[in-house]
Amino acid sequence: MSVVIEAKKLELFYKKNEPVIKEADFRIYKRDFVFVVGESGSGKSTLLKSLYGALGIRGGSLSVGGIDMKRPSKADILKLRKNIGIVFQDYKLIEEWSIEKNVMLPMQINGYSKELCVQKTQKLLAHTKMSHKASKYPLELSGGEQQRVAMARALAHNPFLILADEPTGNLDEYSSSLVWNLLKGANEQLGITVVVVTHQIPTMLDIASKKLHIEDGMVYEFH
Template identity: 65%
Template sequence: MDKVIIAQNLSLSYKEFETIISKASFSIDTGSFVFITGASGSGKSTLLKSFYGAIEPKQGQLSVGGVNMNRISTSKLNFLRRHIGIVFQDYKLIKEWTIEKNVMLPLIISGYTSDVSGSQVQKLLGHVKLIHQAGKYPLELSGGEQQRVAMARALAHNPILILADEPTGNLDEYSSSVIWSLLEGANTQLKTTVVVVTHHIPEQLNIPYKHYHIDAGNINEIA
């Protein structure tokens, strides 16, 4: 099976003498659903950041979507990011833009025409049950609604890989179920690889998944 992420002896750190992930080797199959769990401060989010190039490997090799992340050029990184959908715990919505335009962001960046992006955004806002909120601004919505917008944005450009950092961390039950069903749908219907960093794996998930656990800088696969 093809691998979308390959790490070999990967070490990550923010400071020179403080290693967060130490010599980890693992791979993630294309089209799989993966959970990464671990205690607070274990390095889950740091690992996820390395997948979208926000942090460079300190040692070892990391390849995402066939792109070598070691000393990656800005243009290559931009190209890779245009094929990844990211969901953040703090949503990272542009507060000066309407919900509709926020969802449209990846399509604007990829250069889609307004006709194509407009219909795609309408469809996605329908999926996240926010079609009636399209003209509002992020700060006018609840946290759950904002995360659903962020989810719609992550799916807008049909990415090959979705990276989600605690996507339901602070959400109500309804918003959480919408997020999980969208991630599940993207994985089963669109064959998108989904990597989720979380504290708890939801019980309602009906798909096979892989589970990695980070402990003391080591990544172990949980059977």
Template identity: 55%
Template sequence: MQKIISASGLCLGYENEQNLITDAKFDIYSDDFVFITGQSGSGKSTLLKSFYGQMKPSAGSLSVCLMDMTDITQQNLDKLRQRIGVVFQNYRLISEWNIEKNVMLPLMIKGLSASVCKNQATKLLKHVNLLHRADKFPNELSGGEQQRAAMARALAHNPNLLLCDEPTGSLDEYSSDVIWGLLRSAKEYLGTCIVVVTHHIPVSLRVPYRHLVIENGRIYEIL
């Protein structure tokens, strides 16, 4: 198993504030499905931001997909983001683009041809049961549909690592079940490493997982 995230002595915090994460040490492997839980304000989203380079460590070491995140260059950060997908609680779809083009975005960034982008978007939208909504804009979709579109976008470029920040936090039970099913499929059929920040671990996930907890700035694993 290859380490996809590795932290040692990791500290994370905002300028002129006390660190939210202190002296964290953990490894996440390429075939892991990991849940990160903790109280509101404990640093869950902050930790996730450090994995895709939105926040740099204030101390210690952190590597993601074999890249050192402590002083990563913009060029390497761009390369890293072609290997990861991110799903946010508030979807972050581009409102001026239809759903098909939103899903195509990671492939467009990679410079793939229009036909390849369109074919991959069609395949993914069919998988998330949104092909019939491909020409609609985000504000014409329900919250659950927008999150499914965001999931399709995050998986469009077959990432090695999928990061999810409260992906079902604002969804109803049906939409939540659909999202967990998509995550399970990504793990089982694509071999994607998945890291999910959440308040509640679903009891019906039916996939082996690891559980990291953030408490009083410390990170520990429930075995």
């Protein structure tokens, strides 16, 4: 089974002498569904940021999709982000763009034809139950609707990895359930590796998963 993410003695810092993550060792394989859990402020989001190059590593090694994250070039980071999907708690949709255009963005960056962009966007909006809002703008939607659009955008360019940071933290029960099931479907049906930071693992989600539990800067892996 191919390794998607590998950390060896990984150390992450915000301040010079205060490690947030200490000497972490873990592997995440293709098709894994991984929950990253721990108390507030334990370093869950910090770890996730290191996986897409938003935070540099200070010690040890980290490989994501075959890219060495110790000293990645700008081209390496661009290549990585073109091939992963990221879902944030605050959605990060472009407010001046329609929902349809927001979903198309990753495909346009990856050079998809206009016709394919339109076709895939229509399918994804139908899949996330947002077809009726295609011409709306983010601020015209509820939080749950915005997160469903963010999920559609994350899936648009066939990523090998989805990273999600508290994707249901601000959502109602219906939208939370829908987002969790979209992530489950991406993993089980499309074979996408999924890594989710969450303060609470959903009890209703029937999926084979493993956990990275962070406590006092240490990362413990559970299956």
